[in-house]
Amino acid sequence: MDLENMAKREEIKTIKEENSEQENGKKGKHNGKKLSGRAKFWIIILLLFVITLPGFLLGLTVRTYEIKDERIRGSLRIALVTDLHSCKYGEGQKKLLSAIEKQHPDVILLGGDFFDDKLSDVRAEEFLAGISGKYPCYYVTGNHECWANKEKFGTQMNILKKYGVIRLAGDSVLLQTGSGTVRLCGADDPDILFVRSVDTERVNYEAEGFKPFQDAATELAEFAKEISDDEFTILLSHRPEMIDAYEKAGFDLVLAGHAHGGQIRIPWLVNGLYAPNQGLFPKYAGGRYEKNDMTMIVSRGLAKESTKFPRFCNPPELVIIDLAGEDN
């Protein structure tokens, strides 16, 4: 063997030794074991579960808004309960009732979908039994009451009567604010046409020639005749997406629900992923909105077990509105 071949063999041996050392070093770092693709997948799923779990477990939130207007003489604290869908808040609705009691409201407003079209009315009735005789209470329909068949709808309206709750359906009342009053108007949900129709089941709007949103807007315009610039006027109405019609009618404050906070939220980034009648990334998913001289407050509602998808970073909420004069 000549010197050149011997040198080549030495070089190959050295390279093999280096590679072997590198392999051993890598194995040493992983303690001799490599994670399989399946194990990595489940570790990622577990981490995602741990990180996102708190977002699904958020409890009842109380959110307060302040409205000041020079026409309000005195003050009024409103508790806005929307989209309960007859869901359960503890035994006898204790959790929700005690949250309300702590706030000492002057009046409770039920902003639609208080009952559900499919779930039993028992939880909603328990809530009414808990507030009965303690607070004046006013109600407007939501789409889900209208989607119940006529018999169930009738039962629900009778439950409201039994506990002294006043249904507002295109009419108004005056609420005392200490030394003055504000006017509270209430509008039926556009889907009330289901109930008004002759059939006991839901009808096909187009086939029947119904125009629910157009009719609702016409009814809202009727309020405009009653509204005076000297009087602070509130509208209780289930649907936030009808904001243009509300503003046109001349209300000062609108209280709505329906959007359930867009079901999935990412704080500071996405205020709701989807809401009925508004679609993806709804504009009026929940919060406070201003349109010219009108303010609209949209509750994210109280629906839990009635929804198809769980709420994420979107806790059910009880909304409190404090009305006061400018100098309070």
Ligand SMILES: [Fe+2]
């Ligand atoms: Fe609704």
